[in-house]
Amino acid sequence: MCSYIVEKTAITGSAKAAGTWAPITNAVVSVDHPSHATLDHALIVDFVAAGRPVSERVALELSVESARELINCMQGALDAFGVAG
Amino acid sequence: MYEGLLAETVTISGHGDNEIGAYLARPLGSGPYPGVIVIHHAPGWDGATKEITRKFAAHGYVAICPNLYHRFGPDLAPEDAAAAARAGGWISTEQFLGDAAGALTYVRGLPVSNRRVGTIGFCSGGRQSFLAACELAIDAAVDCYGAFVVSPAPPELPYRMEPIIDRAAGISCPVLGLFGAEDRNPSPAEVTQIDAELTRLAKQHEFHTFENAGHGFFAVDRPSYRVEAAVEGWRLVFDFFRRQLV
Numbered sequence: 001m002c003s004y005i006v007e008k009t010a011i012t013g014s015a016k017a018a019g020t021w022a023p024i025t026n027a028v029v030s031v032d033h034p035s036h037a038t039l040d041h042a043l044i045v046d047f048v049a050a051g052r053p054v055s056e057r058v059a060l061e062l063s064v065e066s067a068r069e070l071i072n073c074m075q076g077a078l079d080a081f082g083v084a085g
Numbered sequence: 086m087y088e089g090l091l092a093e094t095v096t097i098s099g100h101g102d103n104e105i106g107a108y109l110a111r112p113l114g115s116g117p118y119p120g121v122i123v124i125h126h127a128p129g130w131d132g133a134t135k136e137i138t139r140k141f142a143a144h145g146y147v148a149i150c151p152n153l154y155h156r157f158g159p160d161l162a163p164e165d166a167a168a169a170a171r172a173g174g175w176i177s178t179e180q181f182l183g184d185a186a187g188a189l190t191y192v193r194g195l196p197v198s199n200r201r202v203g204t205i206g207f208c209s210g211g212r213q214s215f216l217a218a219c220e221l222a223i224d225a226a227v228d229c230y231g232a233f234v235v236s237p238a239p240p241e242l243p244y245r246m247e248p249i250i251d252r253a254a255g256i257s258c259p260v261l262g263l264f265g266a267e268d269r270n271p272s273p274a275e276v277t278q279i280d281a282e283l284t285r286l287a288k289q290h291e292f293h294t295f296e297n298a299g300h301g302f303f304a305v306d307r308p309s310y311r312v313e314a315a316v317e318g319w320r321l322v323f324d325f326f327r328r329q330l331v
Contacts, residue, residue: 002127002209004238004246006171028172033128033208035164040301040309046168054169055161
């Protein structure tokens with residue numbers, strides 16, 4: 001289905017696309033039909049910079065399963081940093 | 086027999102008298118031809134939807150697909166326009182209806198039009214095709230697995246998607262509904278509810294639910310594609326439009 005699920009958050013960092021780094025200020029997260037990945041539904045993440053054209057965003061379309069794995073991976077890395085840091 | 090068609094982008098007057106882009110495909114003959122408004126899905130005014138528009142032209146219809154995301158940027162790639170729509174809160178019901186009304190006026194004004202026009206939409210476009218049946222003076226409507234017609238979107242969603250079944254009293258044309266038995270949204274129980282409400286209101290309608298098919302069974306470029314449901318679904322669509330529009 002077209003789920004219309006959208007979550008947004010402000011972020012601090014940079015992203016690299018087409019060989020060029022650029023600051024990013026926001027992430028738009030949805031679970032819906034992807035545009036490119038051959039999946040019925042995907043976790044879609046758009047990393048955008050305020051004031052920049054949407055065509056310059058860095059976009060991800062991940063299967064739901066791989067997105068959960070990635071979240072676990074990221075959480076594990078952050079937890080380890082919390083202990084070590 | 087000579088066969089030929091023309092497919093091109095045109096500009097139409099949409100909601101609020103805004104000019105928006107539309108993809109128009111029609112046979113090259115002099116007509117008169119029935120019309121179909123193809124409503125694109127949430128991923129946007131994309132190649133798959135334009136292919137469907139050309140399919141109708143090849144079957145003898147003047148088909149038009151308005152770019153409902155035009156205001157996010159007329160020259161954006163479909164996936165970029167869809168990203169802008171996600172970030173911008175999609176589009177309002179009023180804006181959709183205004184753009185669809187503009188497409189209706191445009192098609193009926195073409196010299197090759199027989200002035201009978203239907204709508205068809207898939208997924209979010211299916212819901213919008215149902216909306217068009219409720220609110221616009223069209224001659225037929227096809228809803229392919231439109232969600233949130235009878236049930237609201239879950240409250241945890243950040244974007245409200247209100248049910249539209251309360252508008253069904255306004256339906257003034259026959260409705261064809263095509264659904265998958267394995268779909269969760271709309272679920273078979275919701276489809277039964279819509280069917281019952283249209284029956285209660287004495288609205289002419291035909292609903293078909295396909296076994297071994299879920300949401301998006303018409304989408305040839307997605308894993309949800311189900312050949313048997315899609316082939317029979319297209320047969321039902323063209324039979325329905327032939328009876329209502331030709």
